[in-house]
Amino acid sequence: MSYPSDILIVGAGFSGAVVAHELSVNLENPPKITVIDQRNHIGGNCHTERDSKTDVMIHRYGPHIFHTDNEGTWNYVxxxxKFRPFVNRVKAKYQNQIYSLPVNLHTINQLFGQSLNPExxxxxIDLQADRxxxxxxxxxxxALKFLGEKLYKAFFFGYTKKQWGCDPKELPASILKRLPIRFNYDDNYYSDPYQGIPEEGYTEIVRKMLDHPNVNVQLGVKFHPENSNQKYDHVFYSGPIDEYFGYRFGKLGYRTVYFEREDGEGDFQGNAVINYCxxxxPWTRIHExxxxxxxxxxxxxxxFKEFSKETExxxxxxxPKRLISDMEKFQKYQEVLEKQSGVTFLGRLATYRYMDMHHVIQEAREVASKFIYDFAR
Known part of the structure; x- marks a missing residue:
């Protein structure tokens, strides 16, 4: 079977860029690839840029710290x-006190006025928990089952309510997948062995991924499936799945964020991220x-002060909110999706699930590898 000679990739974030790169470098005769994005820049929500006023490298859509336990993914990026080591040590402000996150031994001792050892x-905490x-x-x-009321109210109730725009009772228990507590003084926000930030910013990675003579990037271009699908042999789509199908089963629920910028001299808060619990x-966190x-x-x-709200x-x-009503709609979209040919859905929006950068990159590499394999058989 011959490979498609004309491919469209919708989205110039990591999903689209990885697929474009993999198809370009792993095929003897790479196809003509068009990458479109409705924004005026590449990189998606991971877009970074040098601020002209302060010369600080900013993450335009909020903080992104790369972390993974997969050595292959780490070597790939x-x-x-080059990635520089970076440990995300998030702090939390609650009732005019600063605490360490994730909840650890220092947080527990500080909040309860104790000097407990790990055991x-x-x-x-077992006594605090609601058994x-x-x-x-x-x-x-x-949260109450594992943490008890005081820890829950201090670090999760207010923040979660602001982040998701609803009472935490309305959210599924699965959001809190594991016990968010450490019984030592480790304040590394992530537990993965590979953690860092690219010294040239994330956008430079995407630019290099897309730097191939067979790849044509078009920015400020809106995707219209009824027109585009007929012009290309295959489409890789990383946009919202409900938008692709014209919202025929209704819109899926998402939260979005917006920012208020402030500038100054010196050091404003002494840390990259502080949550406001x-x-x-009104804001959820401040990132410097x-x-x-x-x-x-x-x-x-x-x-930047970060605020959360419903997506308009x-x-x-x-x-993705993934409430019961959302998942019922998503199931209907998936059923229609399975009947599609000539299009591959990938990424956070197209699969309606939250994914960290390393998940997005791993998925895109797997999708590209399978695509190449299927046409090689």
């Missing part, structure tokens, strides 16, 4: 741009972007 802390809850039916019950504070690249020295600084037509969707 480093083959494009004492385990017994202490009357057998099978948690929602996020709040899941009090429900009375000079701290994401500590190897650079900047006299000026820039920080003009907004960029960030986090």
């Amino acid at each position: 480093n083959s494009f741009v 004492e802390a385990k017994r202490f 009357t809850i057998d099978e948690p039916s929602n996020f709040e019950e899941q 009090d429900e009375s504070v 972007h000079k701290h994401f690249m500590p190897w650079e020295k900047n006299d000026k600084t820039i920080w 037509d003009s907004d960029i969707p960030y986090y």
Whole structure:
């Protein structure tokens, strides 16, 4: 079977860029690939750019720290741009006090005014936990079962309510998949062995992925499936699945974020990310972007207050809500999707699930590999 000679990739984020790169470098006669994106830049939500006013490298759509436990994925991204080690040490502000996240031994001792060792802390938290809850039916019950009321109210209730725009009782228990607590003083937000930030920014990685004579990138171009699918031998689609099908079963729920920028001299908060857990504070967190690249020295600084809200037509969707009503709609879209030919759905929006960067990259590599294999048989 001959390979398609004309391919369209919708989305110039990591999903689209990885597929474009893999098809370009792993085929003896690579196809003509057109990559379109409705935004005016490549990189998707991972887009980074040098701020002209402060010279700080900013993450335009919020902080992105690359982390993975997959050595192959780590080596893959480093083959494009060198990554510098970076440990995300998130802090939380609650009732005018600063705590370490994830919840760890220091957080526990500080919040409860104790000086417990690890074994004492385990017994202490076990006493705090609500053991009357057998099978948690929602996020709040899941948190109360494992953490107890005080830790839940301090670090999860207000923040979650602001982040998701609803009472935590309305959210599925699965959001809190594991016990979000450590009984040591480890304040590394992630547990993966490979963690870092590219010294030239994430957009440079995507640019290098797309740098091939057979790849044509077109920005500011809106995808219309009724027109585009007929012009290409195959389409790789990383946009919203409900939009692809014209919202025939209704719109899927997403939360989006927006930012308020502030500039200054020196150091504003002394850390890359601080969460604001009090429900009375309207923003969810503040990120100061000079701290994401500590190897650079900047006299000026820039920080962003981050707010969460429901996604409207003009907004960029960030986090799939995946409530019961959403999943019922998504199931209908999946059933229609399975009947499609000549199109591959991939990425966070097209599969309606939250994915970190390493998940997106791994999935895209697998999709490209399978595509090549299928046509080689």
